[in-house]
Amino acid sequence: xxxxxxxxxxxxxxxxxxxxxxxxxxxxxxxxxxxxxxxxxxxxxxxxxxxxxxxxxxxxxxxxxxxxxxxxxxxxxxxxxxxxxxxxxxxxxxxxxxxxxxxxxxxxxxxxxxxxxxxxxx
Amino acid sequence: xxxxxxxxxxxxxxxxxxxxxxxxxxxxxxxxxxxxxxxxxxxxxxxxxxxxxxxxxxxxxxxxxxxxxxxxxxxxxxxxxxxxxxxxxxxxxxxxxxxxxxxxxxxxxxxxxxxxxxxxxxxxxxxxxxxxxxxxxxxxxxxxxxxxxxxxxxxxxxxxxxxxxxxxxxxxxxxxxxxxxxxxxxxxxxxxxxxxxxxxxxxxxxxxxxxxxxxxxxxxxxxxxxxxxxxxxxxxxxxxxxxxxxxxxxxxxxxxxxxxxxxxxxxxxxxxxxxxxxxxxxxxxxxxxxxxxxxxxxxxxxxx
Numbered sequence: 001x002x003x004x005x006x007x008x009x010x011x012x013x014x015x016x017x018x019x020x021x022x023x024x025x026x027x028x029x030x031x032x033x034x035x036x037x038x039x040x041x042x043x044x045x046x047x048x049x050x051x052x053x054x055x056x057x058x059x060x061x062x063x064x065x066x067x068x069x070x071x072x073x074x075x076x077x078x079x080x081x082x083x084x085x086x087x088x089x090x091x092x093x094x095x096x097x098x099x100x101x102x103x104x105x106x107x108x109x110x111x112x113x114x115x116x117x118x119x120x121x122x
Numbered sequence: 123x124x125x126x127x128x129x130x131x132x133x134x135x136x137x138x139x140x141x142x143x144x145x146x147x148x149x150x151x152x153x154x155x156x157x158x159x160x161x162x163x164x165x166x167x168x169x170x171x172x173x174x175x176x177x178x179x180x181x182x183x184x185x186x187x188x189x190x191x192x193x194x195x196x197x198x199x200x201x202x203x204x205x206x207x208x209x210x211x212x213x214x215x216x217x218x219x220x221x222x223x224x225x226x227x228x229x230x231x232x233x234x235x236x237x238x239x240x241x242x243x244x245x246x247x248x249x250x251x252x253x254x255x256x257x258x259x260x261x262x263x264x265x266x267x268x269x270x271x272x273x274x275x276x277x278x279x280x281x282x283x284x285x286x287x288x289x290x291x292x293x294x295x296x297x298x299x300x301x302x303x304x305x306x307x308x309x310x311x312x313x314x315x316x317x318x319x320x321x322x323x324x325x326x327x328x329x330x331x332x333x334x335x336x337x338x339x340x341x342x343x344x345x346x347x348x349x350x351x352x353x354x355x356x357x358x359x360x361x362x363x364x365x366x367x368x369x370x371x372x373x374x375x376x377x378x379x380x381x382x383x384x385x386x387x388x389x390x391x392x393x394x395x396x397x398x399x400x401x402x403x404x405x406x407x408x409x410x411x412x413x414x415x416x417x418x419x420x421x422x423x424x425x426x
Contacts, residue, residue: 025150025157025410027378028330029341036285036333050378108413114155114330117282 026051026083026106033118041093041120044086045072047102052082057105060087065097082107095122150407154238155331156276156291157324159374160405162385163350164295164318167243167274169206169233171408171417172198177212178402182368182387182395189217194224200409200419204233214260222258225251229270241276241291253302264302264311271296276324278331289327294319304357313356318367322346326376344374348385366394370401379410 026049033039045060055075062070073088085104098120103113151158151168158166160174174196181190194212201207210227231247247270253262274293295318301311325335325343335341351367372385384402389395409417419425 025152027157027326029338030334031330034334035330108410110150110410110413112152112155112157116331117285 025110025112026053026104027112028102028104028114028116031100031116031118035116036118038119038121042089044088045100046078047085047100047104048081049083049085049104049106052107053077053085053104054107055085058085059103060085061101062087062089063099063101064093065099070098093120095120150409151243151274153236153243153274154241154276155278156241156243156274156327157376158243158274158276158291158293159322159324159344159346159376159381160383160403161293161320161322161346161348161374162372162383162401162403163348163368163370164293164320165247165270165272167233167245167272167293169200169204169231169245170198171200171206171412172196173406173408174403175406176404179387180399180401182389182399183397184395185393187396188219190219191215192224198231199416202421202423203419203425205419206231211255216259219259222260223256224260225253225256225262227251231270231272239279241278242274244271244273246271247297249297251299263306266299266301268297268299268316276327278327285332288331289324291322291324291327292319293322298355301357310357310359312354312358312362315353315355316351317353318348318350320346320348322374339375342376344376345372346374346383346385347371351390364391364393366391368394368399372401379407381405381407 028047029050030048032046033042045062047060055077059075060072062072064070070093071090073090075085075087078084078086097117099115099117101115103111105111150170151166158168160166160172177194177196179192181192183189192212192214194210196208196210198206198208208229208231212224213221214224215221227249229247229249231245233243233245235244249268249270251266253264256262272293272295274291276291278288280288297316299314299316301313304311323345325341329335329341348370350370351365353365354363367390368387369390370385370387372383374381374383382404385400387399387401411417
């Protein structure tokens with residue numbers, strides 16, 4: 001390897017490791033109720049993302065098996081953590097399988113979406 | 123009345139401003155719920171602002187006994203949403219053969235399809251390996267032109283009864299590498315069909331769609347196996363009509379703005395190499411790191 005090659009590679013690596021802290025796509029890290037979990041009727045749905053999200057442009061839809069939508073409150077973020085999206089569940093959920101469908105716009109405007117199921121135990 | 127009108131105008135202006143400010147960013151290889159990771163042998167089907175630096179490859183020992191180590195980089199810049207231009211280059215060390223700087227490679231790539239509900243994505247590209255830009259053993263006196271098709275399909279649209287298979291995805295690539303001259307120093311330059319596919323099982327997808335993974339390290343892994351082949355299809359010297367390639371099992375770790383991938387390189391036959399090689403790549407998503415400058419398209423023209 002000649003000296004010029006070493007300088008090129010060193011300069012490239014220096015750039016790579018001095019990039020500033022940044023935002024990214026908001027990926028779902030954890031949910032309450034848990035993804036695929038079985039719970040008693042929840043009073044709220046909390047989604048923890050890998051990045052802060054914009055509640056005005058993010059949303060959660062909850063449907064019961066068969067497709068009927070469950071009334072939910074307005075999305076908000078945890079005042080202490082903007083990466084946690086929260087909606088209140090408007091009524092006690094009868095036992096059954098529920099699907100959470102979410103979309104999130106992270107604070108740098110990247111859009112992500114997803115869905116998962118949880119079960120409400122009798 | 124006037125104040126009501128002005129209030130309406132103000133609300134409309136705020137709405138437009140918010141819509142403009144929050145016009146969605148397009149990058150990564152994201153289609154519907156699926157984020158296709160950057161893979162090493164087969165290009166992913168997306169177009170984004172990315173930097174692969176470095177890609178370190180210890181090639182399987184050649185059938186003639188040659189050993190090769192490569193250290194390369196690839197930078198992709200989006201020009202328009204869905205349209206990007208990439209530049210790839212780097213050094214190669216051959217034993218025997220010595221060091222040489224590889225030919226500059228550029229690819230113009232356009233992401234022309236995303237069926238979000240089916241996590242299906244497709245891109246078309248045109249790659250040029252520029253002659254006379256390499257040195258020593260990497261020198262080539264002619265350009266090579268390659269039209270490329272990349273596709274990806276995630277299986278998130280499977281029914282809930284097959285939940286365990288929903289994190290699965292397959293990507294594929296096919297290209298035809300056409301040399302700019304048919305003969306060099308009395309030797310034929312064959313046209314090659316480069317083709318292959320990847321199978322990947324996304325634990326990030328599993329964590330967010332199927333079942334929660336509590337371990338932070340595990341839920342960022344994507345086990346992957348790539349299959350990359352090359353078949354001479356025209357202007358082939360007699361006795362050289364054999365497909366070569368590698369099977370590349372490995373793992374990808376997805377950080378928030380970067381990923382690290384490590385794969386083995388297993389030759390499929392003796393013409394592809396004698397023993398197992400390895401490749402590792404550190405990959406940065408510039409759309410996440412520099413969302414307001416280097417990581418966004420030069421123009422937003424055509425953005426929906």
